[in-house]
Amino acid sequence: MIEAPQLPGWLGPVNAVMKVLQRVGIAFFSFHLISIPGRRSGQLRTTPVSPFTVDGHRYILSFGQTEWVKNARQAGWGILSRGRRQARVALVEVGPPESGRIAREFPRLIPAGVQFFVMLGLVAPPAGPEQFETAAERLVLFRIESAEARPAG
Numbered sequence: 001m002i003e004a005p006q007l008p009g010w011l012g013p014v015n016a017v018m019k020v021l022q023r024v025g026i027a028f029f030s031f032h033l034i035s036i037p038g039r040r041s042g043q044l045r046t047t048p049v050s051p052f053t054v055d056g057h058r059y060i061l062s063f064g065q066t067e068w069v070k071n072a073r074q075a076g077w078g079i080l081s082r083g084r085r086q087a088r089v090a091l092v093e094v095g096p097p098e099s100g101r102i103a104r105e106f107p108r109l110i111p112a113g114v115q116f117f118v119m120l121g122l123v124a125p126p127a128g129p130e131q132f133e134t135a136a137e138r139l140v141l142f143r144i145e146s147a148e149a150r151p152a153g
Contacts, residue, residue, distance in 0.1 A: 100136035
């Protein structure tokens, strides 16, 4: 299992600002918030994400075994919000080889997020579709589904 990469120190404060802006209704770029119940506390934990759509399905791509990924695996659901809109969603993990086909679309659909994966050493430059497809085994991909389509966790 791939460990979580060492995240930069500035990420926490930047995420906090993004959460505040989203909660007061200011949505920008591709950012959404995903709130997932904690594995031990059950309290909702929130992190910014950038969903993208491939073949009519929405996905979230992440890096390694982060806390939100571990929580999502256990809970299987979350609350996805953008600005003041929110919806309960099911989170279904997608593994290789399907994840590679989907991850290869990330640089085209969320170009602003590409350098973050490169900076963490998870995707090799030039960080195009081929590199994201190759890196899929080190990344985590969730398909976002309607919560009504799956039983609550």
